Amino acid sequence: MTSRNADAQLDSSDVSGVAGALSTLLVKYPLHKNYYLRVFAQAILTIWAVLTVTFFLVRQMPGNPIDVLIEQILTQEGISYQEAYDRVASSFNFDPDASLFDQYLDYIGDLLRLDMGTSITSPGTRIIDEIARFLPWTLFAVGSGFLISFVLGIILGMSMAYYRDSALDHAMSLISSFFTGVPNYIWGLLIIIGPGISWNWFDVGAARGTYDPGLTPGLNAAFIGSAIEHALLPIITYVLATLGSWMLSMKSSTTGVLNDDYVNVAEARGLKDRRIITAYVGRNAMLPLFAQLSISIGFVLGSGVVIEEIFVYWGFGHYLFQAITVRDYTSVQGAVLILSSTFVFSNLFADLTYGLLDPRVRITGEK
Amino acid sequence: MFRRTLYLLMALVLCLMAFAPLQAQDETLNVAWPYQVPPTGHFNTFASNGITLGQYQDIHEPPLAVLMWATGDYAGMVAEEFGWDDDGNYVIKMVEGYSWSDGSSMTADDLMATFNVFRLRGDAVWANMTGIEKVDDSTVKFHMDSPSSLAERIILTTNLRPASVFGDIADRAAMMSPGDDGWDALLQELTEFRPEAPVSGGPYTILPDTISEANLMLELNAGGFAGDVQNYDMVRMWNGETEVVTPLVANAELHYITHGIPPTTEEDFANRGIDIVRSGMNNGPGLYVNHAVYPLNLVEVRQAIAHAIDRIQNGVVSLGDSGVAVEYMTGMSDGLSEAWLSDETLDSLNYYDYDLMKAEELLTSVGFSRNDDGIWVDDNGDTLSFELTFPQEFADWSAAAENATAQLNEFGFDISARGVQFQQHPQDIYASNFEMAIRNWGLGDPIPGRSYLQAYNRYNGQGEAAGEGGGAGMNFDNNVDFSGGMVNVFDLSNQSSQGVDKDAQAELVTQLAISYNEVLPAIPLWERYTNNALNRNFISVPDSSDSIFANFGGGADNWMTTLILSGVTAPAEM
Numbered sequence: 001m002t003s004r005n006a007d008a009q010l011d012s013s014d015v016s017g018v019a020g021a022l023s024t025l026l027v028k029y030p031l032h033k034n035y036y037l038r039v040f041a042q043a044i045l046t047i048w049a050v051l052t053v054t055f056f057l058v059r060q061m062p063g064n065p066i067d068v069l070i071e072q073i074l075t076q077e078g079i080s081y082q083e084a085y086d087r088v089a090s091s092f093n094f095d096p097d098a099s100l101f102d103q104y105l106d107y108i109g110d111l112l113r114l115d116m117g118t119s120i121t122s123p124g125t126r127i128i129d130e131i132a133r134f135l136p137w138t139l140f141a142v143g144s145g146f147l148i149s150f151v152l153g154i155i156l157g158m159s160m161a162y163y164r165d166s167a168l169d170h171a172m173s174l175i176s177s178f179f180t181g182v183p184n185y186i187w188g189l190l191i192i193i194g195p196g197i198s199w200n201w202f203d204v205g206a207a208r209g210t211y212d213p214g215l216t217p218g219l220n221a222a223f224i225g226s227a228i229e230h231a232l233l234p235i236i237t238y239v240l241a242t243l244g245s246w247m248l249s250m251k252s253s254t255t256g257v258l259n260d261d262y263v264n265v266a267e268a269r270g271l272k273d274r275r276i277i278t279a280y281v282g283r284n285a286m287l288p289l290f291a292q293l294s295i296s297i298g299f300v301l302g303s304g305v306v307i308e309e310i311f312v313y314w315g316f317g318h319y320l321f322q323a324i325t326v327r328d329y330t331s332v333q334g335a336v337l338i339l340s341s342t343f344v345f346s347n348l349f350a351d352l353t354y355g356l357l358d359p360r361v362r363i364t365g366e367k
Numbered sequence: 368m369f370r371r372t373l374y375l376l377m378a379l380v381l382c383l384m385a386f387a388p389l390q391a392q393d394e395t396l397n398v399a400w401p402y403q404v405p406p407t408g409h410f411n412t413f414a415s416n417g418i419t420l421g422q423y424q425d426i427h428e429p430p431l432a433v434l435m436w437a438t439g440d441y442a443g444m445v446a447e448e449f450g451w452d453d454d455g456n457y458v459i460k461m462v463e464g465y466s467w468s469d470g471s472s473m474t475a476d477d478l479m480a481t482f483n484v485f486r487l488r489g490d491a492v493w494a495n496m497t498g499i500e501k502v503d504d505s506t507v508k509f510h511m512d513s514p515s516s517l518a519e520r521i522i523l524t525t526n527l528r529p530a531s532v533f534g535d536i537a538d539r540a541a542m543m544s545p546g547d548d549g550w551d552a553l554l555q556e557l558t559e560f561r562p563e564a565p566v567s568g569g570p571y572t573i574l575p576d577t578i579s580e581a582n583l584m585l586e587l588n589a590g591g592f593a594g595d596v597q598n599y600d601m602v603r604m605w606n607g608e609t610e611v612v613t614p615l616v617a618n619a620e621l622h623y624i625t626h627g628i629p630p631t632t633e634e635d636f637a638n639r640g641i642d643i644v645r646s647g648m649n650n651g652p653g654l655y656v657n658h659a660v661y662p663l664n665l666v667e668v669r670q671a672i673a674h675a676i677d678r679i680q681n682g683v684v685s686l687g688d689s690g691v692a693v694e695y696m697t698g699m700s701d702g703l704s705e706a707w708l709s710d711e712t713l714d715s716l717n718y719y720d721y722d723l724m725k726a727e728e729l730l731t732s733v734g735f736s737r738n739d740d741g742i743w744v745d746d747n748g749d750t751l752s753f754e755l756t757f758p759q760e761f762a763d764w765s766a767a768a769e770n771a772t773a774q775l776n777e778f779g780f781d782i783s784a785r786g787v788q789f790q791q792h793p794q795d796i797y798a799s800n801f802e803m804a805i806r807n808w809g810l811g812d813p814i815p816g817r818s819y820l821q822a823y824n825r826y827n828g829q830g831e832a833a834g835e836g837g838g839a840g841m842n843f844d845n846n847v848d849f850s851g852g853m854v855n856v857f858d859l860s861n862q863s864s865q866g867v868d869k870d871a872q873a874e875l876v877t878q879l880a881i882s883y884n885e886v887l888p889a890i891p892l893w894e895r896y897t898n899n900a901l902n903r904n905f906i907s908v909p910d911s912s913d914s915i916f917a918n919f920g921g922g923a924d925n926w927m928t929t930l931i932l933s934g935v936t937a938p939a940e941m
Contacts (some may be wrong), residue, residue, distance in 0.1 A: 062791030122560025208581030314580040
């Protein structure tokens with residue numbers, strides 16, 4: 001059995017077509033003369049490098065999809081190795097002996113055609129369909145937690161800085177340090193064991209999943225309400241685990257700004273505290289956090305793995321975890337493509353937009 | 368500002384409390400098995416990631432028969448009558464009057480479709496079969512090379528699939544042979560086939576709209592096999608592995624699991640009034656040695672190791688009451704030994720009791736001695752220093768490895784234990800990249816010869832059976848010279864499951880048992896018993912002394928689905 005259909009091979013016409021298009025673009029828009037094109041090209045190159053390393057690295061992991069499933073079957077069922085092998089080997093569209101280089105060319109060829117391929121362990125199932133099934137839930141839950149955590153952290157951090165050295169500041173610093181030190185999976189377990197099992201505040205089983213069974217996903221109140229309800233525990237966990245670091249960062253940044261001359265001048269001019277906090281202090285204190293925020297966005301997709309497993313809230317993290325566990329190489333590659341693209345482009349976004357917020361580092365277009 | 372923050376936090380807490388506690392549903396059976404949700408999971412139960420529900424496949428794709436382990440007899444399920452005819456072919460007459468959930472009748476066509484798809488997949492059952500013939504609407508004849516109790520078992524434990532779903536592919540497969548044009552394409556078509564909905568022939572059918580990562584529901588399929596004797600309207604199948612389902616059991620939302628749980632969890636469950644059901648699994652961890660490493664190839668050394676390890680202690684330390692020390696050391700479970708070996712044979716075996724004096728005697732008999740530090744030195748002057756590897760993620764095997772290491776070192780070996788990533792570990796064994804290792808002996812199967820396939824095949828030239836030419840594994844010479852003469856133990860283990868003459872099979876099994884007991888190619892430590900958590904406050908099944916619990920609790924023939932199909936499992940209040 002071959003690893004790909006014959007029509008999926010990367011042939012020379014594909015390569016020459018892509019190369020031709022690239023050379024036309026380079027003549028029209030020379031990279032070395034345009035900063036934006038250059039950083040975009042660097043981003044694409046970075047993603048390609050990550051994908052290439054991932055492609056070869058996952059194949060160096062112990063076992064392959066066939067081995068892993070055989071071991072699972074042997075562990076769960078009382079059948080012989082040969083029966084397990086017969087059952088597994090014939091049901092995968094995967095040839096462990098196929099040339100790595102051929103597989104790589106197939107993979108890159110598919111990607112150039114915007115085809116992420118099909119799952120090895122679920123033959124015929126497109127990777128893009130699987131990602132579309134899981135990704136939105138992570139974006140919703142972790143993204144919501146991320147935003148809530150960021151906004152709360154900014155507000156509380158500024159307050160800590162504004163009332164620095166007060167009892168409030170000391171108490172909040174202690175709390176935020178504690179929150180920062182406890183990892184998200186511990187928060188998740190504490191929520192299940194404490195409010196869930198010991199105090200019966202909520203039903204552990206009913207809270208699982210991304211929405212109640214039987215509902216039709218769409219813009220209807222029942223589904224949206226159910227989705228929010230099921231996302232609450234992951235969101236709370238994520239907020240608890242990240243709030244402290246935003247608070248401390250914002251406090252640190254705000255404290256620095258509060259000592260600047262222009263703030264003293266604003267106070268001397270008799271401006272209202274509210275205006276000083278928002279227009280003078282807040283805006284400038286936010287600048288360093290903007291870069292941190294952009295980088296953190298890149299981590300959003302990958303940071304929910306453990307939380308999603310603990311709450312059985314299957315999103316992108318679960319998908320990646322499962323793909324690695326069963327050595328579904330094509331699924332891992334698809335997930336890493338999404339992850340690396342998110343990370344690289346969020347950084348690129350930070351690079352390109354930071355100048356809009358801070359004129360001191362603005363890029364003039366051509367360098 | 369702080370007041371607003373406080374309000375926000377309070378709102379979050381109130382939302383948390385809004386989850387209403389779930390009341391126990393008496394008419395719903397709550398059990399668990401891991402599955403994948405669509406689109407990864409699907410309803411093609413012939414393909415990987417199909418939502419089969421593991422051992423609970425029996426309740427939506429019923430088996431032909433179930434072996435009652437206490438008696439050794441098969442109880443018919445979908446197969447009403449079954450057995451060998453005078454020509455050595457196997458004939459099955461199916462029950463009549465049942466239908467699939469899509470309305471189609473359950474007939475011989477379903478059996479034909481099921482086995483023709485097996486042929487397309489290359490399943491092992493076709494190794495002994497030459498053809499399959501529909502005799503009438505309810506009867507099928509399996510043409511065999513020669514009668515075999517193994518083939519009988521594989522046939523009878525098959526889960527029936529609907530011809531209305533798989534018939535088209537099965538019919539085309541029946542018209543072709545492996546290697547024909549289109550054979551590979553048809554196989555690919557099968558693996559990529561995605562039925563739109565599950566079709567059940569058992570008492571319950573999966574409701575596709577209820578599938579979530581948390582659980583799925585199966586509703587009563589009254590027209591299906593055993594649908595008329597059920598005591599539940601619904602079955603809720605919780606999803607997940609041990610760490611995921613444990614809180615649900617503790618919270619009394621999930622009432623029966625087959626997941627292996629650690630002794631501490633077992634104790635917690637017992638304190639909550641949850642019963643722990645133990646059935647022998649016919650397998651467990653053993654101490655494997657690489658026979659290419661001197662002096663582990665010497666039988667006296669392996670026997671000394673067996674005497675130097677207190678297996679009772681090792682089992683209890685590793686898995687509490689479910690780690691039961693192996694007594695007979697025959698390479699199969701004690702239960703199978705007692706079922707297949709005569710009392711005379713059992714009495715003649717070496718039980719390898721914990722006896723350090725005997726271990727010392729064995730080592731000195733081959734010229735070994737202790738050095739000044741009390742460490743054993745072989746006849747070449749080398750200390751008995753070895754590395755013992757184990758899959759580090761398996762808590763019970765890790766404990767077994769560390770305990771065995773400690774006991775052997777106390778006796779005078781110099782062993783260092785090292786954990787290896789669990790997916791890498793078997794690969795190391797297959798590739799002979801080990802000195803000593805903890806791997807499994809035995810098989811959860813009632814046919815005794817199959818227990819030896821771990822030692823004589825899987826870990827000793829893995830891949831040979833699959834035609835892959837794998838590594839040498841433990842490098843054990845399968846040509847064994849023992850008190851009964853010279854035998855090839857791998858051939859013997861295969862031969863012992865051929866034919867249908869139980870006395871003749873027992874004779875071969877006896878040779879296997881005695882030769883293993885004498886040579887000890889690997890040293891069984893303890894047999895794993897299930898520790899299935901059963902909440903009898905919600906589920907009514909017979910008392911633990913009932914013979915049904917002899918049935919292995921995890922795979923084919925498992926007692927829970929057997930009782931469901933028999934209409935015995937019921938809500939506790941009834």
